[in-house]
Amino acid sequence: MRFIVSAFSALLVLLVAACASTSPDMGGDSQSSTTSIFPFSRSSAAKSAAEKPIVDVDRNSVNTLADGSGDLWQRIRQGFQIPDLNNGLVQAQIAWYAARPDYVQRMAERSKLYLHHITEELEARHMPTELALLPFIESGYNPQALSIAKAAGMWQFIPGTGRSFNLKQNMFQDQRRDVLASTSAALDYLAKLYQMFGDWHLALAAYNSGEGRVQRAIARNQAAGLPTDYQSLRLPNETRNYVPKLQAVKNIVVNPQMYNLALPEIPNHPYFVIVTTARDMDVRVAAQLADLPLKEFKALNPSFKKPVILGATQPQILLPFENARTFETNLKSYDGSLSSWTTYRVSRTTRPAALAAKIGVNPATLIKVNKIPTGTRLKPGSTLLVPKVGNEAIADISAAIAEGAILSVEPDVPPTRKMFVKVQRRDRLATVAKRYSVSVAQIRGWNKIQGARLVPGQVLVLHVSTNRPLGRQPLRTAVASSVRQKKVFRKVSVPARQVKARQATKSHRPKAVQPASRAGGTAVKSTAGKVKSASL
Numbered sequence: 001m002r003f004i005v006s007a008f009s010a011l012l013v014l015l016v017a018a019c020a021s022t023s024p025d026m027g028g029d030s031q032s033s034t035t036s037i038f039p040f041s042r043s044s045a046a047k048s049a050a051e052k053p054i055v056d057v058d059r060n061s062v063n064t065l066a067d068g069s070g071d072l073w074q075r076i077r078q079g080f081q082i083p084d085l086n087n088g089l090v091q092a093q094i095a096w097y098a099a100r101p102d103y104v105q106r107m108a109e110r111s112k113l114y115l116h117h118i119t120e121e122l123e124a125r126h127m128p129t130e131l132a133l134l135p136f137i138e139s140g141y142n143p144q145a146l147s148i149a150k151a152a153g154m155w156q157f158i159p160g161t162g163r164s165f166n167l168k169q170n171m172f173q174d175q176r177r178d179v180l181a182s183t184s185a186a187l188d189y190l191a192k193l194y195q196m197f198g199d200w201h202l203a204l205a206a207y208n209s210g211e212g213r214v215q216r217a218i219a220r221n222q223a224a225g226l227p228t229d230y231q232s233l234r235l236p237n238e239t240r241n242y243v244p245k246l247q248a249v250k251n252i253v254v255n256p257q258m259y260n261l262a263l264p265e266i267p268n269h270p271y272f273v274i275v276t277t278a279r280d281m282d283v284r285v286a287a288q289l290a291d292l293p294l295k296e297f298k299a300l301n302p303s304f305k306k307p308v309i310l311g312a313t314q315p316q317i318l319l320p321f322e323n324a325r326t327f328e329t330n331l332k333s334y335d336g337s338l339s340s341w342t343t344y345r346v347s348r349t350t351r352p353a354a355l356a357a358k359i360g361v362n363p364a365t366l367i368k369v370n371k372i373p374t375g376t377r378l379k380p381g382s383t384l385l386v387p388k389v390g391n392e393a394i395a396d397i398s399a400a401i402a403e404g405a406i407l408s409v410e411p412d413v414p415p416t417r418k419m420f421v422k423v424q425r426r427d428r429l430a431t432v433a434k435r436y437s438v439s440v441a442q443i444r445g446w447n448k449i450q451g452a453r454l455v456p457g458q459v460l461v462l463h464v465s466t467n468r469p470l471g472r473q474p475l476r477t478a479v480a481s482s483v484r485q486k487k488v489f490r491k492v493s494v495p496a497r498q499v500k501a502r503q504a505t506k507s508h509r510p511k512a513v514q515p516a517s518r519a520g521g522t523a524v525k526s527t528a529g530k531v532k533s534a535s536l
Contacts, residue, residue: 072116072266077254079122079129082200085247087231089240093248098259103140104252108264110141113271113300114154118183120270125187128200130250134186134207137245143177143302153177153302155186165189171383171405172310172397178303180274180316201230201243209239272300272318275327279311280339280396289334290319290327306385307369308341312399342394343401346382351412360389376409383407416463423458436464 097104118132135154139145143154151158153176159169165185167175175181193203196211206214217233226232230243256263283304287297298304300318309315319327344359352372356363366372370384378384383405388394421432429452433440443449446461454460 070268072119072268073253073263075268076115076119076129076132079119080250081128082130082250084250085201085231085244087244089244090247090251093241093245094251094259097248097252098261101261104261105264107136107140108266110299111136112264112266114141114143114179114183115266116268116270117179117272121183121187125191127187127191130200130246131187131190133246133249133253134204136249137242143179143182143299151176153182154179155182157182157185161189170403171385171407172306172308172402173303173313173315174305175303178316179300179318181303199230204243204246205230205233205235205239208242209236213239271320273321273324275317275319275324277309277311277315277317280341281309281311282339282341283307283309285336285338286317286327289330290323291330292319292323306341308339308385308397310397310399310402312396313402337388339396340388341385341397342388343397343405344384344386346378346380346384348380349377349410351377355384359386361387370407372407373409375412377412379408379410381406381408414465417466419462419464421460421462423454423456423460425456427454427456429454432460432462436462438462438464 114135115132118135119129122129122131135141138156139154141154145154145156146152147156149158152162152174155176157165157167157176159176162169162176162185165188167178167181167185169176175185190203190207193206193211194200197203197206197214202214202218213235214233217235218228220234221228221232252259252261253263283297283301284294284307286309287294290297297319300320301309304315309317344355346355350358352367353363355378356366366384366386369386372378383401384407419436421436423432429440429443429449432454433443443460443462446463
């Protein structure tokens, strides 16, 4: 196994150089040369695979990086750059937080895992460190947060904005929740907004409600000869309170004692390092190798949506430093299977239970892992994650499958044909429902019927099972049969001039083929033996 460890960057002009040593290979094991581990820093880069890996990093040297104060909160305070707000909205938000010390404590505890990384990213970009407090407002520093507008992650990216900042969203991973990728995208977006407006308050307002809305608000004030600063704009209530919320958290960080609040101590050094792997690995196995509770592993790696991490996608796994060293040691002696999952592509419409029986897996597992909605069946082209069956060696899941995998379902109802039925004088909802083997509720829903009575002559839309033979229905009842057959039964009124024209045409036919009439017949037989329609 080959591992790579990069150097951390120190503050100001000091650089901490990394020294290299050699890690023993794994004796030709099939898992060798597939995993690397290195402490994360924005300014550091992974060494080439040809270099000798580092297997031991002095923890004390890591703890002395940055400003050396040992207090991350102080480091954040020193980087504040955004002008303060002081108005009634700010005071109201401070009072709200001050009345909820347990909530503030939970948010601050969650932030321990990520705050150092975000602060370093901001300092590397020379951006205000107040922005490290923004996830408190967006998500309570919960990377699993999901809003009713489908905004996800600490930084609350909606799907479209996430894609425009290159955050992958597929069946296996959602980088809107990824600690590294989402932070980089959020700071890119905030920098873009600041360049657009030249003011951090306006940039933050645009982050909350969109740049278009803020631009329109500015244009309205300009047209009316009014100021165009943040506090002067007419914006939605949520956006009007957005910057005051951030200011309230900023005031609490500056002096928590003033509001009878306490912030947990956060050491001023990196919390996690990056582990990369080129092989598929179960989330459970990775947490086990790192000797890390599954809950904490998922808190650091919230972007993995399935119970397997795909090596083909070049994943970045975050682990606390000591756990990463444990991961390295345990992986060397691990002789089990790294991954117990593969994929299956559906070729024809099928029910989940039938597919599970076909491929020999538990149906409950298949439904749960793939989040198949109840009462649906799988459509052709769907890709499912399934447990590996048997001892046969199965290749890892490819990047192409990961990128193109979709789950497509449809309601699991019998195939139906659409019918139009004309209501007769004595027809009731119940009698029509019984005649066509449907329910009264279905007839109401298909036809948006509110009352209990039907009107003679009214045409009802029915969806009748194709598995049920309709039998011989009175022609007066059926206005039209199934759309598939496209047959229409109706009484046709023919103008008299068309009747005379047809009769004149018939009188000019050669007698050899002219049909002989049959009294009152609806059909006549020609000398050629063909049945033709009677004249109307």
